[in-house]
Amino acid sequence: MRKLKAHQKKQRCRAHRQERLDYWFGRLIDGTAIPDQVTLRYNKLKQVSK
Secondary structure (H helix, E strand, C coil): CCCCCHHHHHHHHHHHHHHHHHHHHHHHHHCCCCHHHHHHHHHHHHHHHC
């Protein structure tokens, strides 16, 4: 993998994280995901982003 500059990495992370959240909350609205599972994932993502 090509080495990314710090700001590129951040941009990619943010975009990817947003994608993941959109996906999870989309499933939550559909009712296909278990809510506490979603919040667990969300909290995990928030920890990673620090």
